[in-house]
Amino acid sequence: MTNYNRKMRMGMVGGGLGAFIGAVHRMAAALDNEIELVCGAFSSDAEKSRQSGEALYLPPERVYGTFEEMILKEKALPEGERMDFVAIVTPNHMHYPPAKMAMEHGFPVMCDKPLAFDYAQAVELAALQKKTGLMFGVTHNYSGYPMVKEARAMIATGQIGKVRKVVAEYPQGWLATLVEATGQKQAAWRTDPSRAGAANCVGDIGTHAAHLLEYVTGLKITEMCADLTTFVPGRVMEDDANILIHLEGGAKGILHSSQISVGEENNFNLRVYGETGGLWWHQMEPNTLQVFGLGNTQRIARTGIGQLSESSLLATRIPAGHPEGYIEAFAILYRNYARTLRSLLKGETPDPRFTDFPGIEEGVRGMAFIATVLESAKSQGKWTKHL
């Protein structure tokens, strides 16, 4: 009988040398000692995949030239040896093929966001996931921050009352010029409709904002009014999005994301105002949550200190004042994924404290968000219903 009291074994699709998000996935997976990288198809270029595997100290025989080869050959290995799940960290257009094939061969998936190239693919993957019952994670990673979980817990337990207003802003400045024309790889694929899908700014970061907003408030966006702009000459897709939103229960809000806001690094912020309180969270200072109350009280909740929700404490590793950052938050998704996967492999009921990570539903919703924004942007009418 297979022993699962071991690290979960990860195979990776994409994430070759020089890739940004692939390296993040690897660090996040490694951090909590729950996962080991055992194989990979790191690039569509077989030689580059080989070099990447070597740099990652993988045995040559588990570095594959294609994801198809990886899935087939790993499948052929004995159960105690083969990878336990597949992490997909390729550009958007290459999420669907390996995700589909992995599930078809019985492998659980952890997929980078947005889930797919378009909404139709996302729906198809969801159907396949439902059919196979395989675990499927989508790395809307900002939900892994302790203070994000604290905000969610506070709202869920009524600590700011019924939500009235939400402001989600996600400005970046890195695409303020035609960077994609300079050979910068990140910029190149994200601004290319054949690889990124129908949206650039909205797909890359707007979906993070939409997910986090819904995750924290527990409310769905019901309709929106979007104003998209392509500011940089020579660019095909939007690089700026300003969106009015309506949410369930009568809440209103604003969601804006931008890649041309010169000087902005990754300035993702979320503010939620309820009937009796308010919350501010800033991704670039992620260990602080400002908490406001009706009696003009203002307190600072901080990662790892004072009275905090269990969900927040479970996402914290070190004492307050020792800043945890982006990788740590990302790693919470992997840690929870791995622990839940291990329970399932052992035939046990997963510990509900660790099942909190975005899955295929959140992935599909992200693709619906993109589709709705694009439809609203084209409409002359004010409000467009969320798909």
Added chain:
Amino acid sequence: MTNYNRKMRMGMVGGGLGAFIGAVHRMAAALDNEIELVCGAFSSDAEKSRQSGEALYLPPERVYGTFEEMILKEKALPEGERMDFVAIVTPNHMHYPPAKMAMEHGFPVMCDKPLAFDYAQAVELAALQKKTGLMFGVTHNYSGYPMVKEARAMIATGQIGKVRKVVAEYPQGWLATLVEATGQKQAAWRTDPSRAGAANCVGDIGTHAAHLLEYVTGLKITEMCADLTTFVPGRVMEDDANILIHLEGGAKGILHSSQISVGEENNFNLRVYGETGGLWWHQMEPNTLQVFGLGNTQRIARTGIGQLSESSLLATRIPAGHPEGYIEAFAILYRNYARTLRSLLKGETPDPRFTDFPGIEEGVRGMAFIATVLESAKSQGKWTKHL
């Protein structure tokens, strides 16, 4: 011949004991030793006006029961004694009557914002001002901050390139409950359509945001899409406004103001992103201007130190690190108004360094903004042209 080498003499309409903005106008007028308060009709209640005048150490004979009385009796005083101008600090519905009568009797006016009860009144006042040629100031006071002037100067001289995106936000939280039902006077008149006019949140603070945005960028709002909400049960007018805006030259933006954002004090912020740079200004830390450049440079401009524009330096009184605040910024409008008025009274050409204060045009534009927001809010179409 009249000697104008003296402080300018101010008569005040409104601003009796307990009023917020009246006291601010008096402190602002007093700060720079250019103006003295010589008379007032501080309340529509004659006894309250008398008490207010006494508390202000005014001679009883120059404390009037009505603004009509004040204007007529001051007019009857010799030129060297009578007030030089009238400051109007009443609720919105009481701006037009004294402003009209003051101009009809030859008195320059300094009027609180918004200029009038409705757009028609504003247009009428503007026509009268044009006819009489009298000085007319409107206290869009946030334009008096040194770092606001620095931002304006930077944009005007091309330091961030062509403007692409603007985010003006103005959240407050003081009306998150039905404060007006508790007898709070500020809340009572601002939420009462018979005194405030057709808008509450948009009129009180949205107009500040619109003015500052246009003042700093030098661009006019051309069209908008507004989403207004009344969140607090029992309230008649909107207490929250989310607005997408388009500006001249293709710039886009967001303007949102709120009075139900629990925890927000007076958190007015402005961010402007151009082709080659970005600027952030925060009213609650007004002496800092963050300046971003394309090469990923980030510098901090600070009131009174380093390389600054002349307009910024002229709005600064004390060395860097000794914070100047809201009253100081407000006082810049009064100082400039007084110096310009003195020059005119002396028959001299005003020093162009001190003619920079909002006038009747800005006042009319503010009323047009309110009217357009309300029209857009009712429209099912996406974009509404600015009046």
Added chain:
Amino acid sequence: MTNYNRKMRMGMVGGGLGAFIGAVHRMAAALDNEIELVCGAFSSDAEKSRQSGEALYLPPERVYGTFEEMILKEKALPEGERMDFVAIVTPNHMHYPPAKMAMEHGFPVMCDKPLAFDYAQAVELAALQKKTGLMFGVTHNYSGYPMVKEARAMIATGQIGKVRKVVAEYPQGWLATLVEATGQKQAAWRTDPSRAGAANCVGDIGTHAAHLLEYVTGLKITEMCADLTTFVPGRVMEDDANILIHLEGGAKGILHSSQISVGEENNFNLRVYGETGGLWWHQMEPNTLQVFGLGNTQRIARTGIGQLSESSLLATRIPAGHPEGYIEAFAILYRNYARTLRSLLKGETPDPRFTDFPGIEEGVRGMAFIATVLESAKSQGKWTKHL
């Protein structure tokens, strides 16, 4: 019988055109409508005094060539006309002569800090003040901030428990080079022992830190160990001071002030830690007080909002989020001085809510602090008792 239901009349010694602190005193005195400037001897240069008086719109006959002339001629005016008190805003070596003469002629005094040229002068002035019983204020102005008063009230009412540790830091950078050699007037007299007295950095800003620390904690410094340095070649007096301090009741602390800390504007900060809580206050963001508690609670107290002490509220003029600054805090001293003086002139008991301003005792203590620091700096022993 004289009517004192009027503004208090201020005569000023020093503060001619171009002076920094003189202008601050005038703005502070004017802000709250309690004081009017009626006369002055603005410069030791009679022509410059005349020009300054003209620029301040004073009648020529009340602009004097010397402080002696001012005191004598004002004394000769009828009681209802003459100045009510004298504000002294000259360099340190010129505090004692006018302060002494003013008291000898029955005039109350408001004097800039440090009180005198040396400790002996201070003691003499204190004796004269005691003998005459005249009001005497010393502008340790940082004690006028609302959040400083809040901190003091919190400690006085036991909200952080017995004080254990204090960190007072006051770095500036403006004298990092030999600015005094460039003709900069502020630098010239402050670094000149014949005008500033025996200390530069310690006298100019160290005394502010010492006063505030004692004001807020209610504890006196008992002994100290000082390390003074003159970093800039060509300078005579110290431009940097690092001091270990012991306070009453076993509290310990650090007080450091500097004028060579490049980049620092006026970065005066105070932190106090008690047995059950901690407080942080930053002069450059003066409307915020961070309040820590043993249970790892952290709350933000803000000027003018939430639960605050009466002393803090009385030092606040406008709603929260409309920043009050340096001049406003300075003006609290003048407002309190004026109200107390008016009560005394009217033969009434002063309202105890307004008697809170630094007086001659605080002035003497500041001079004792300077003397002790200098003695400690020369000593090879570790601890030197506070004079």
Added chain:
Amino acid sequence: MTNYNRKMRMGMVGGGLGAFIGAVHRMAAALDNEIELVCGAFSSDAEKSRQSGEALYLPPERVYGTFEEMILKEKALPEGERMDFVAIVTPNHMHYPPAKMAMEHGFPVMCDKPLAFDYAQAVELAALQKKTGLMFGVTHNYSGYPMVKEARAMIATGQIGKVRKVVAEYPQGWLATLVEATGQKQAAWRTDPSRAGAANCVGDIGTHAAHLLEYVTGLKITEMCADLTTFVPGRVMEDDANILIHLEGGAKGILHSSQISVGEENNFNLRVYGETGGLWWHQMEPNTLQVFGLGNTQRIARTGIGQLSESSLLATRIPAGHPEGYIEAFAILYRNYARTLRSLLKGETPDPRFTDFPGIEEGVRGMAFIATVLESAKSQGKWTKHL
């Protein structure tokens, strides 16, 4: 011939379940895919060691009951299998024995700080290291932050001129009450002289401040004047330290550390002022470095963006605005250690870009710092020479 193109193999002494710093070392070692944990003696309690090893998914045969057993048995394994180095993460009194034995058996060491129980042990370890020539790292981890390396590079290349003043502050509040009496393990050993050595606050965090200060400025502390206090009744060793320091080249400074500063988490800050510039770094916002220049310029250097030194860039993994934190900085030491060790094992010259991590010299210096502080605290003389 042994293949070293693999992860370096780490054996761990200490760091059983529930330990703080052991878990940090493991996460730091894992993050960059350069090291794998292969064995450990995680506790002096053999059963606890076994449980810890199981939770870490180690094979039972490589989980040892004592460090002696681990060293002997690993030594007996074939070269291609045995651990490559030993990480020591025990309380201070247990650094020396395993470090000594490891070196005596030819194993390189990575040791937590402070290096030893007392200065004599440190000197002895240094002698042994010199004799054996084995790699020896000491985890003064704050030197791993990108902006710390940037500060060091800026000073080394003269960008702020000759250093004049340094302020290193390290307040914490977690020991403001007698936590050690509640069974809290971290508090228990750190405040126990038989396990922590002669100092508590100075040893635990003061040594970090001293190391970073010397690392960043490149200057050694030459003499000091220390004031130590034990504030909490029932505690044996100091919980607060205020120290005046002199550095090479005439620089002066202050170093203070505290564990009783209620509300402080891990608020380690460093400010350095030179003749032409100033730098501020705050550990709790580690990705920002404020840079001041003589012309009153103020710029913000940020991790991973803009013009940065190579040393800073090499310590950065992800794009600006994605915050890297404490674990990431700690991991830089392990990454550099592993890369240098691999080069040495391969017989190659280590890449000088990765030899930058604290070694035995820094460890000895830390113990000398502790000894000097304690001597100074007892002295009645002002200055005590650094050992």
